[in-house]
Amino acid sequence: MIEINWGKPLSFVVSPDGEVKTFTTLETAAYWLQRRWPVDDVQRRHAARMLDAAAHCMTPVGSARKAFTDAARSAGFQTVNRH
Structure with missing residues (x-):
């Protein structure tokens, strides 16, 4: 299977313990x-x-990335600035 990279990685704190997960592909985000x-x-559900x-290839990858970011914030994940 080919994974679809969506540009600059997105990192979020995904647990109360401070676990950070970096998302680099559509497939990882979908999983x-x-x-x-x-x-x-x-x-x-929208994401x-x-x-x-x-x-x-029915919508731009950037639109999916934004929807995923919105869902992450809605779930209470905090953005991590790694740069």
Whole structure:
């Protein structure tokens, strides 16, 4: 399977223990939305749809990335600035 890189990696604190996860591909983000996401809300479902659409070249990867970022913030993940 070919993974689709979405540009600059996104890093979030994903646990109360301070675990940081860096997302670099649509597939990694989609896996987290499906298997590891702490909440099932509108933002998560929208991000899942956008990631799927981007994987099928139906929407820009940047739109899927933004939807994923919105879902992460809605889930309470904090952005990590690694640069």
